[in-house]
Amino acid sequence: MKMSVDREITLRMARAAQIRVAPEDVDHMMDSINDILSFCALVGDLDCTGTPDFTWRMKKRPSRRPDITRDWEDRERFKEKAPAIDGNFFRVPRISSEV
Amino acid sequence: MGVIKSARPVVIGLEVHLQLNTSSKLFCSCSTDYIGRTPNTNVCPICLAVPGTLPIINDRAVALGARMGLGLHCEIQNYSNFHRKNYFYPDLPKAYQITQYELPIAVGGYMDIEGDGGPKRVRIHHLHLEEDAGKLVHPTTDGRMTGAAYSLVDYNRGGVPLSEVVSEPDMSSPAEAREYVTRLRQLARYLDVSDGEMESGSLRVDANISLSNADGSLGTRVEIKNMNSFKSIERALEYEIGRQNKVLASGGRIIQETRLWDDSEGVTRSMRNKETASDYRYYPEMDLAPIVITDEEIEKFKEDIPELPWEKRERFARDFGLSKEEISVLTEQKELAAYYEGVVNAGAPPERAANWVRMEVLRVINEAGCSITGFGVKPAVLAELVRKIENRELSNTVGKDVLDLLVKDGCSLEDAINRSGASSAKLTGSSLDGLIATVMEANADVVGVIKSGQDKKGGKAKFLHGLIMKESRGQADPKEAAEALSRMLEL
Ligand SMILES: [Zn+2]
Numbered sequence: 001m002k003m004s005v006d007r008e009i010t011l012r013m014a015r016a017a018q019i020r021v022a023p024e025d026v027d028h029m030m031d032s033i034n035d036i037l038s039f040c041a042l043v044g045d046l047d048c049t050g051t052p053d054f055t056w057r058m059k060k061r062p063s064r065r066p067d068i069t070r071d072w073e074d075r076e077r078f079k080e081k082a083p084a085i086d087g088n089f090f091r092v093p094r095i096s097s098e099v
Numbered sequence: 100m101g102v103i104k105s106a107r108p109v110v111i112g113l114e115v116h117l118q119l120n121t122s123s124k125l126f127c128s129c130s131t132d133y134i135g136r137t138p139n140t141n142v143c144p145i146c147l148a149v150p151g152t153l154p155i156i157n158d159r160a161v162a163l164g165a166r167m168g169l170g171l172h173c174e175i176q177n178y179s180n181f182h183r184k185n186y187f188y189p190d191l192p193k194a195y196q197i198t199q200y201e202l203p204i205a206v207g208g209y210m211d212i213e214g215d216g217g218p219k220r221v222r223i224h225h226l227h228l229e230e231d232a233g234k235l236v237h238p239t240t241d242g243r244m245t246g247a248a249y250s251l252v253d254y255n256r257g258g259v260p261l262s263e264v265v266s267e268p269d270m271s272s273p274a275e276a277r278e279y280v281t282r283l284r285q286l287a288r289y290l291d292v293s294d295g296e297m298e299s300g301s302l303r304v305d306a307n308i309s310l311s312n313a314d315g316s317l318g319t320r321v322e323i324k325n326m327n328s329f330k331s332i333e334r335a336l337e338y339e340i341g342r343q344n345k346v347l348a349s350g351g352r353i354i355q356e357t358r359l360w361d362d363s364e365g366v367t368r369s370m371r372n373k374e375t376a377s378d379y380r381y382y383p384e385m386d387l388a389p390i391v392i393t394d395e396e397i398e399k400f401k402e403d404i405p406e407l408p409w410e411k412r413e414r415f416a417r418d419f420g421l422s423k424e425e426i427s428v429l430t431e432q433k434e435l436a437a438y439y440e441g442v443v444n445a446g447a448p449p450e451r452a453a454n455w456v457r458m459e460v461l462r463v464i465n466e467a468g469c470s471i472t473g474f475g476v477k478p479a480v481l482a483e484l485v486r487k488i489e490n491r492e493l494s495n496t497v498g499k500d501v502l503d504l505l506v507k508d509g510c511s512l513e514d515a516i517n518r519s520g521a522s523s524a525k526l527t528g529s530s531l532d533g534l535i536a537t538v539m540e541a542n543a544d545v546v547g548v549i550k551s552g553q554d555k556k557g558g559k560a561k562f563l564h565g566l567i568m569k570e571s572r573g574q575a576d577p578k579e580a581a582e583a584l585s586r587m588l589e590l
Binding site: 064072090 | 121128129131137138139142143144147155156159160161189235250251252253254389390391393
């Protein structure tokens with residue numbers, strides 16, 4: 001089944017994801033979402049009868065990481081990139097329901 | 100126990116979060132050692148959710164989760180996976196938490212506890228792995244918490260591995276809930292899965308509590324959060340039972356909600372804006388491969404399980420003939436149990452050794468504020484001391500002095516005995532008489548009462564006898580001292 005979104009749903013999705021979209025970008029965003037949905041529909045049309053679930057087909061055990069610590073040396077850059085910092089803390093909007 | 104008598108049967112289920120004893124975080128190589136660290140130093144692109152990074156699961160976190168599951172008699176799953184639990188809260192840089200949802204690592208199981216009415220089995224629903232969140236700091240302006248328009252966040256804790264143990268609603272009182280958490284923490288410590296410190300937040304408890312209806316059906320469930328000590332678990336639940344009974348008695352209805360325990364006020368408060376399960380929009384974490392644990396690996400985990408608390412309790416009862424109370428104290432921590440066994444293996448009689456470890460060793464440790472691992476007297480040395488007391492070479496009183504000297508000065512047992520003055524001959528004959536005379540002199544008023552015949556029940560004489568035994572530091576024979584005292588009082 002092919003789904004599509006209109007301008008109204010696109011704006012609602014943006015709100016739900018807390019993304020601000022400029023009015024001139026709404027059409028472009030709507031087209032992008034519709035492209036993705038069309039591709040999903042295309043994949044959904046494939047006849048997969050008899051094809052086992054991919055994840056269950058792994059012959060090898062998925063790899064795990066040994067419990068070894070390593071410092072990330074470039075961490076000062078996180079502060080440079082952060083929208084707002086306060087000393088060593090990241091500054092974030094206060095949640096309105098917080099005590 | 101049973102401070103509050105509830106008009107309706109109480110039903111409690113608990114969710115216990117344990118921080119796992121790993122060196123690195125659940126999905127990245129950052130250190131988990133965050134207490135006292137400079138904020139945002141144990142961070143990397145993965146735990147800060149920089150786009151394009153991929154989480155990889157920590158092998159030891161998987162092993163510890165399975166280990167705790169086995170300790171709880173759960174079925175370890177060959178295949179489990181992760182989901183994204185979405186919520187917007189700035190302590191999560193990704194705006195979702197990676198957690199096990201549909202297929203947790205361990206399912207089923209139980210924990211036996213001492214219930215209000217005897218032994219009780221609390222069923223475990225499941226155990227799952229998830230990542231911890233960062234820590235929010237709310238700055239104050241003009242000393243008011245509500246002033247600032249922003250919060251500060253430290254992500255050092257974000258991504259630390261947690262296992263969440265979800266029980267069935269099998270507990271019927273706050274005391275049982277506390278007992279369950281105590282046993283769970285003991286198990287986690289025996290297994291080296293977690294240090295289980297509530298104070299530092301490595302063990303956290305959320306409770307679901309409801310009161311049954313008159314027809315026996317389950318009442319509306321209320322979730323309680325923010326209980327930061329064993330005492331507060333009991334207090335919060337007791338408060339909540341009282342509150343719900345009051346609401347129902349006045350014809351009101353219980354609302355399904357989450358309430359926060361306020362320890363200083365001693366009340367629970369409704370938490371607004373709580374998102375419900377459907378709002379979390381769980382969906383599979385496609386960045387992580389499932390956890391596949393082979394049967395061979397599960398066997399290996401089983402082999403690695405050490406002696407568990409209840410097994411140790413059984414063995415101590417069987418091998419050492421100790422009372423339930425003694426065993427409970429000695430096995431509370433596996434390090435103390437190991438110390439006690441060391442003393443017995445070095446030749447001390449089990450019962451007297453139990454008494455000494457339980458009373459004296461714990462006294463010294465508590466006074467020094469250290470743990471048994473920091474206790475300086477070797478088990479073999481304590482064994483020798485206990486043997487000397489058992490053989491009546493030393494009195495109990497002198498033994499305690501010797502132990503204090505051993506702890507304070509770290510000297511040899513021989514030295515400590517010499518310095519305690521215990522090696523001198525027994526206090527007897529004229530030296531005993533001399534001591535009694537001194538005591539009588541210092542308590543002339545008591546002696547006067549006795550001599551005037553007013554001590555009909557002999558209580559005053561017993562009092563003097565006790566003083567003499569104390570002054571003799573246990574070196575006088577009680578019977579001889581009593582006879583000498585009678586003689587000198589001319590009774
Ligand atoms: Zn990291």
